[in-house]
Amino acid sequence: xxxxxxxxxxxxxxxxxxxxxxxxxxxxxxxxxxxxxxxxxxxxxxxxxxxxxxxxxxxxxxxxxxxxxxxxxxxxxxxxxxxxxxxxxxxxxxxxxxxxxxxxxxxxxxxxxxxxxxxxxxxxxxxxxxxxxxxxxxxxxxxxxxxxxxxxxxxxxxxxxxxxxxxxxxxxxxxxxxxxxxxxxxxxxxxxxxx
Amino acid sequence: xxxxxxxxxxxxxxxxxxxxxxxxxxxxxxxxxxxxxxxxxxxxxxxxxxxxxxxxxxxxxxxxxxxxxxxxxxxxxxxxxxxxxxxxxxxxxxxxxxxxxxxxxxxxxxxxxxxxxxxxxxxxxxxxxxxxxxxxxxxxxxxxxxxxxxxxxxxxxxxxxxxxxxxxxxxxxxxxxxx
Numbered sequence: 036x037x038x039x040x041x042x043x044x045x046x047x048x049x050x051x052x053x054x055x056x057x058x059x060x061x062x063x064x065x066x067x068x069x070x071x072x073x074x075x076x077x078x079x080x081x082x083x084x085x086x087x088x089x090x091x092x093x094x095x096x097x098x099x100x101x102x103x104x105x106x107x108x109x110x111x112x113x114x115x116x117x118x119x120x121x122x123x124x125x126x127x128x129x130x131x132x133x134x135x136x137x138x139x140x141x142x143x144x145x146x147x148x149x150x151x152x153x154x155x156x157x158x159x160x161x162x163x164x165x166x167x168x169x170x171x172x173x174x175x176x177x178x179x180x181x182x183x184x185x186x187x188x189x190x191x192x193x194x195x196x197x198x199x200x201x202x203x204x205x206x207x208x209x210x211x212x213x214x215x216x217x218x219x220x221x222x223x224x225x226x227x228x229x230x
Numbered sequence: 231x232x233x234x235x236x237x238x239x240x241x242x243x244x245x246x247x248x249x250x251x252x253x254x255x256x257x258x259x260x261x262x263x264x265x266x267x268x269x270x271x272x273x274x275x276x277x278x279x280x281x282x283x284x285x286x287x288x289x290x291x292x293x294x295x296x297x298x299x300x301x302x303x304x305x306x307x308x309x310x311x312x313x314x315x316x317x318x319x320x321x322x323x324x325x326x327x328x329x330x331x332x333x334x335x336x337x338x339x340x341x342x343x344x345x346x347x348x349x350x351x352x353x354x355x356x357x358x359x360x361x362x363x364x365x366x367x368x369x370x371x372x373x374x375x376x377x378x379x380x381x382x383x384x385x386x387x388x389x390x391x392x393x394x395x396x397x398x399x400x401x402x403x404x405x406x407x408x409x
Contacts, residue, residue: 077293086284098296103303168283188284193247212241219276
């Protein structure tokens with residue numbers, strides 16, 4: 036339930052009236068109004084970028100770029116309704132561009148695998164489980180990671196994910212089912228569980 | 231339909247993404263298949279662990295840092311427009327001064343050269359005069375022309391200006407009325 040509450044906090048849906056007014060004022064050049072908009076959506080953007088990129092420094096760089104693009108494109112962004120979707124789309128695109136510029140490495144740690152093999156019956160600690168789950172997300176392709184982050188972590192519907200990523204709902208469903216199976220297989224192999 | 235065919239539907243079902251009509255068929259299969267039940271429980275567990283792993287709150291300092299960087303960039307972006315106006319204005323003034331400075335003057339390095347044929351190839355001006363003179367109507371007096379002008383065709387004068395920059399040469403072409 037904590038995770039779901041966090042998800043609810045992370046992604047404000049649509050735009051309230053106050054936010055719409057702030058966007059209008061920001062379009063007119065009011066930086067204070069733009070800061071209001073930023074404060075409302077910064078958590079959503081930074082957390083999504085962090086989940087996509089895996090480290091805080093890159094996520095901060097990506098968030099900065101997202102909000103600069105927002106400022107430059109305020110006239111093109113709808114004041115309400117699809118504002119979150121626009122932000123998600125730009126965040127995914129910026130993270131994708133950043134991912135291309137840096138070497139992507141899957142943090143496969145042989146030491147961890149060996150310890151599981153030595154004592155397969157031992158239950159993993161919470162920290163270990165979290166590390167493995169983060170690893171499982173990193174081993175997905177960029178598109179699979181994006182759909183998992185938006186659907187399973189940000190809580191968007193498959194339709195909203197499809198709009199944010201500019202693809203069809205059928206494609207999103209296919210990608211997300213494959214990604215979930217891959218992650219489950221990875222976790223199962225890591226902890227030496229067999230079906 | 232074997233269990234491998236159900237895998238995609240089970241993965242969607244684990245995240246609540248299976249359509250109701252498809253979910254009914256899957257649930258009937260799950261009631262009879264232990265292997266698929268285990269797959270479903272494994273998928274649900276990995277989703278739960280994934281959400282737990284990413285549920286850590288992000289420190290407020292990170293948001294503050296992003297805000298500061300964005301506004302620093304926006305403030306930097308606001309100034310160049312005025313700076314550019316100022317700089318371009320100065321540049322225009324400097325260019326005007328430079329053009330005034332490189333105006334051809336007597337004491338500057340000016341070499342009056344005999345124009346090369348390609349530069350000074352001018353149409354033969356006497357033609358119209360010749361024709362006019364030859365077909366001068368009887369009823370009209372030809373206009374008197376200065377003798378010097380009638381005798382000497384106007385040749386363009388080309389002045390080649392050398393500047394301090396060897397890559398910049400200014401050609402000043404003018405009509406010479408005769409000195």
